[in-house]
Amino acid sequence: MCPRRRVLCTVALVALACSPACRRALGDERRLGGGPPRRVVALTCNATDIFACLGELDRVVAVEEDCPAPGTEGKVRIRNDDHVGKAKALNVEAILALHPDLVIAKPALREVLGPLGVPVLWPPVRMDMRTMPQFVRQIAATLGVGARGEDVLRAMAAKQERLRRRTAGLPRVRVYYESTGLGRSIGRRSILHEMIELAGGANLGAAADKPGIVLTNEAILAADPEVIVLSPFADPTDEVVARPGWRRSSAVRHGRVHRIPLDRRYVLLATPRCVDGCEEFLLPWLHPELFPAETGR
């Protein structure tokens, strides 16, 4: 075979090998062993927000239905039991219909997603300040942006250190956090607990060694919270302060009942942006004395 013909044949073969039909015929090689994933289904809100932190949200084609991360508008939303107690079915075929080359799902779905031949990344069972950086590194490495992952983590660590320095020596402020209704609060296994501690507060539900806790009305009033932080989905603020006996609490008397804005609720996720939430919301709410200019206004 003459050299020119050999080159032409090689080019034709390479073009054929790169065609979608050929890749399909060759099976999942592209998905399993190829380059970084380009079609990711992220079934946990934390993972989606980590993609956003890394500036790689374009790769995500579907997110969990309640995912609050900005930039996910218009993406396919797939129902999942991401939140304990929701107990909803997951449509597995809907995931495959999106032809993902990576799925991120919580470990409890291992038996369901394992046999489907799609690469799956499992986050840690418990996402906290200790396990989260490792998961950020894992996602960054999978996407081939390891250096950017380290930058994000360095920035987060610097903010954490700054917060610790600012709140060192300050009295701990008693904080009651309410998620969706009277008494529905957080235990010490919640990322929010760590956020409150970081911002110089003491969580009222810290005695519970689990993510969530339901506190009784009486227990809340007996603890006399100095600051009440409401999630975007908690009862309206005027209804909260009008609850029997609540007007006597320090938080209500001093007008220290605050609500996380609905469009910023992603700061409540276990991702590097939770530290932004501490700086932007919790620190000024818990320690207004650190912001004299704003307090004086």
Add this chain to the structure above:
Amino acid sequence: MHGPPPSRALRPPRTWPVAVTGGALLALVALASVGFGIIAVPWSTVAGDLLAAVGLGGAASDDHIVIVNLRLPRALGASCVGGALGTAGCMLQALLRNPLASPTVIGTAQGAMFGAVLAIALGLSRAGTLATSFTMSVGAVTLVLGMARTRRALPVESVVVTGMAVALMFMALARLLLAVTRDEYALGRMTQWLAGGLWHANWDELRMLAPLTVIGVVVACACARSLDLLALGEADAHRLGLRVRRVGTVVLVGSCVLTSLAICIGGMVAFVGLIVPHACRRLVGPTHAVLLPASASLGAMLVVVTDTVARTAVPPQELPLTVVTSLVGVPSFLVILRALRGRRQG
């Protein structure tokens, strides 16, 4: 000396023609279910993949994972759940001579559900989950019968009311377990289980549970004659030579095993065990030789169809299976209640 052969009308109905017809219809419905889904797969590809899966065809297609690992286990799981619940309901209705008896009404399903959740919390294996589920199911039915039985009788209303109370108690226990469990992985799995449905059906589970379900249904069909006698009442059955207590225990344990299997495969699925035996009684008559295989087949077909609706109606979401079966079941339940009232007044 043999007498003249019984006339066609008096000949007792046989099990196998109903079983074969029901089985064939179920196979058709299950195949149709495997062909339907969010991902459009040509029928020729579905057939090719199914043949390849059993080693009869050529190479599997790109969609073989969807067909063989996703839809086929769901169809098989749905068949097992429906077949088991239909049979268990039929057995309980005959044993308790109560048209309202079913695994969910008398609390055996809720007992089994609590057992399964407890096994997950304790980190038990699949066999352990089945055993715990079965034990709790038996515990529930024992409690119901013990509380409902008066000195001489087992009043229908008393069984239903006690059953509902026991069912609520076991559901409350399951929720309590959810509230106190600290292991977050176990918590995730328990939540999945309580969601019910067949979206987590997989071959690993079905390899163990599907054969057991088939054996359970076959054993139940073998008890058909005894169930016919039991349906006459304890005194009449005893007079006709039936060891009522022993047979009653076997039937009760059998129904609990089938209920536990259904719960272990697909979680709580309401109304199948209640409405399917009634529908079959209208179709094939009250003789258990035909009623049991008919209930198993129709129950299986009902759950296969409702599961197909659940996974295809509102993509990319999935409807809870029990919601779809309840939408079918509640109107049927009301019709049954109306018919019962009419019979009493008549």
